[in-house]
Amino acid sequence: MAADASRTRWSPMTLLAILLAAFVMLAPLIWTLLLSLKENEALIGNSGAALSPPYTLENYRSILQGNQVFRWLLNSLIVSGGTTIGVLALCSLAGFGFARLDFPFRRTLFIFVLLGLAIPEQAVILPQHQLFADLRLHNSYPGLILPGLAGPFGVFFMTQYMRAIPKELDEAAMLDGASRFTLFWKVLMPLTLPAQATLGVFTFLGTWNAYWWPLISATRSDMYTLTVGLAAAQMNYAQTSGLGFLMAQAVFASIPIFVVYILFQKHIVRAMAGTAVK
């Protein structure tokens, strides 16, 4: 209702501006889709041919015939899913600890976690790679999942969310004989589902799109994720003779992400609007 009310307040000029902005943002996506539906030969020399029929699904058929595409898709799903589950479990527990428990050096530890937000992945890539080499974890699912579990943003996010939940709930549960874990699992976790959904969506999307770590950790093609595999499949210099195929790869790789967006768009919008922690 509120949305309907606000929509009626928009002036024609505002609507026009919004439509224009939407078109500007959608144009590259539409362009990518149209290119992916054209025969590669038709695009050589003139990519503008994408604006007119005939269209074909030939490029998508070529992707599906690739020897390892489904293996890469499975790898991406396992890595993204595993990382998401792990991040949710660890960050929820850490958030509970920082928000609800009193223990020595709690604030210092929290600041230490926050410092992790300021350290870019590239700064630790060498020791991280060496560590995983020593543990013989390269070219394995744990090797692809474990680095993603160290998520200071997730810890911060869940801590802030749990701090906003009234402490009276804890006291009531404790009076009823609940243990710390019961309090966490039965009382607080159900209340943090919106935050879990938001963190889960962001973690899944970030892991799905990750390139750098999978590139150097999964060096055997049967362990590639979809992003690395599709990059390896590119075979033509400057992709001039396979532009449609390249765009079909881009569309194909984004389909699962698109589905995630559709399913969780409410949580993503809430997170973007900064309301997920309120």
Add this chain to the structure above:
Amino acid sequence: MRRLFAFAALLAASCSDNAGGDGRAEIYLQRFFGECGAQYGGATDVSKVEGECGIITAMINKFNANNPDVHVSSNVVAWPGYPQLSAQMAAKDPPDLVTMHTGVISDYAAEGLLEPVEPYLAEAGLSPSALTDASRSAVTIGGRLYGLPFDTHGGLFHINTKLFAEAGLMKGGKPVLPTSPEEMLAHARQFKERTGKPYLIQSLVGDNAYAARNVYTYLLAQNAVLFPNPRQIRLQTPEAARIVDFFRAITASGVSTRNQDTPAAIASFMSGEGGIYPTGTWMIGQFEAEANTPGRPLYQGYTVYPYPRLWGADVSYVSGHAWVVPRRERTPEQSRAIARFFRFVAEHNFDWARTGHLPAFKAVVESPAFKALPHRTNLVPVARTGRPLPGGVQRQNAIEGLVGEEIAAAFNGQKPTRRALADAERRVNALLAQTD
């Protein structure tokens, strides 16, 4: 608890080595050139496949089929694959065979990460003297060979002969190429006047290799000392200024394209929107396919030649692809299998030359079969005139990027020639100062 054990078993399985246990010598090969298993996954007749990816895939399939006591496992990496290779070497788990650009070999050889390949060549019955001068020098560092070259590639003048004819620049069915900078400018003006189209298609946006290739080629032609020693480049020279000033004048006079990146430049050439597109050997196959397709702008209107001699001697800057052998422990059977693979690569050098790259072996360059391929007789001299950068110079890829970026800015008129050369020299020398 049972689930926990199952998960632990899964972890262990995913960490385990997947080497074959059937007694065959297992060779782990890593390459670029793309993945085309859907099209050529089962192909073993190398003569029936096309393109870099198709030919290399069929070659490896054929090697496995012909050598039942050896199995080559292929790993296709995202081009060019060096971040992965470096990571594998850091993890002390490199492949047995790797495709490598010859300009990159020095980076790995200097760190002792590659094996000299003379023992493998000897085992394979291959003599280094069988290699062309261009390909042999490209893999030679300090007198040792650090790879088996399987091609030579470099810049060529790809020419639209229809437009050249329209411009009055064809003679006896061949394009008239300039023999001096002044003549090239005169040809360019005549071309533009008669066709209304640019004489030269230049990819000066995001294509550092283009500008670097031009400068390297014509510096080597003038016998200029580009690297007085492996840790110093010299670009502030009259020879370099002469080259940059010339291409700057070409661009400024409106006889060349401007603001095009590589795909745009390729599209321009394929659409018949310019006379000459200087780019690499790797584009021959694609342009030739256009030239054989009725209705295309390039139909029956394409040829290709080495860079013309504008100054000094007839020299082309070249690079190449090589198979290198990362240093690691191997069984004698694996070493013998690598040697056998080298022999196989040498025997199929003609097949690889169908990609457009020049053969690495003299016998193939001189063979009637190679010369019967389209335009190859025009390109044979490159096997003799081609020169790589000195083998001891490290970071050649990065250097090409720095030089190309500065020189392209000068070609485009965004930087004065002297400043661009000074900046390129300063940046490259700062980079080289960090090398071992």
